[in-house]
Amino acid sequence: MLRTEIADRVAVLTLDRPERLNALSWELMNRLRKELESLGSRADVGAIVLTGAGRAFSAGADLRDFAASEDMPAEVAHHLAATMAPLAEVVQALPLPLVAAVNGPCAGGAVGLALLADVVIAARSAYFLLPQVVPLGGVPDLGATWVLGRVVGRARALGMSLTGERVPAERAERWGMIWRCVDDDELPDQALATARGLAAAPAAVVATRALLDSGFAATLRDQLDFEARHQSARFADPAVAAVVERFSAGEKPPSPKTRR
The missing domain is CATH 1.20.5 (Single alpha-helices involved in coiled-coils or other helix-helix interfaces)
Known part of the structure; x- marks a missing residue:
């Protein structure tokens, strides 16, 4: 469900549910939050890379968790407060640099998760998609409504959210939504190289993140x-x-x- 590999002061976290396109079940989100908290306190880790196994980064929230509930509204409200919100807050306040290596489709809540990282690098074949409004009839979550408008502006954030249109990685780079779009086979090396560079000065990276985030308000x-x-x-x-x-x-x- 979640793999961790550590080498050269970089921890690589891999969402590992390829049969479900790495959908974010409640259990996976809780495990990811706990692992990030654990890595953040380790002296031998200076940066983290987050990526997905197989052909997707993540399909977003696992709708089977929703469908299995006898009281869907109550279940969703509970997990938004008890599972999604704590994960987003841990990512945004992580005491280490976080690089998101988006290796394929990144949908729903996974968009918020990826964009909360300090540096987002995407494979050329990757795309970003917010299907919560159309066709699901919900709203974006996992921090997407907080971060998306900040990085692409209100018009593009609304267009992406309301239409459910795919945003290919190359367009995401042009929009300033991600740092870099690279050829698929270059993504692992590019993400690791970036993380190793950030691992040399994690405290400075975290301080810069805090400054830029506070600057909006x-x-x-x-x-x-x-x-x-x-x-x-x-x-x-x-x-x-x-x-x-x-x-x-x-x-x-x-x-x-x-x-x-």
Whole structure:
């Protein structure tokens, strides 16, 4: 149901229900939340990659969980509060960088899950789909209504949500919905390389995430104060001070890898 592999300070979490296109059952969501919480406290892990087994990232919530309920409205309300919301909050506040490697279809609640990651890289064959409104008659969930408008704007978020139209990975990249679209066979290596880079400075990544998230609601003055607090905390880290000293002594910073 969920596989974890750790190497070189990167944990790879794989949603492993390929026979169900990695649909997010209540059990899988709870396991994922607990595993993320566990990994977040490990000293030997500096970043996490989340991906799916087989041909899909995830088909979203497992509707068999809904159908099995004798009181569907009560069941849905309970699990939105007790299962989905805690998972989304753990992902958004994770004390480690999270890279979503979207290897195939990403639908429903899985869209919110993926977009809450710090960096989203998608295979060229992947697509994003929100079917909750049409044809299901519900609403997007697992944080999609919070994050989607922030990354693509209101018009595109509404269009995607209300029409249920597929958004291919290449369009998602053009929209700014994801960081990068790569050839399918390059996705695992690209995701791992990105995660290894982020694992070198996880605290700085998490602080930057917090700053960018707060910037949507804060005034400029509040945001400047928030930046100052985070920057002061980062420069109190001896490792950061050592880097500054090396650069001030004339050492050139490493050049970021460019996209091929």
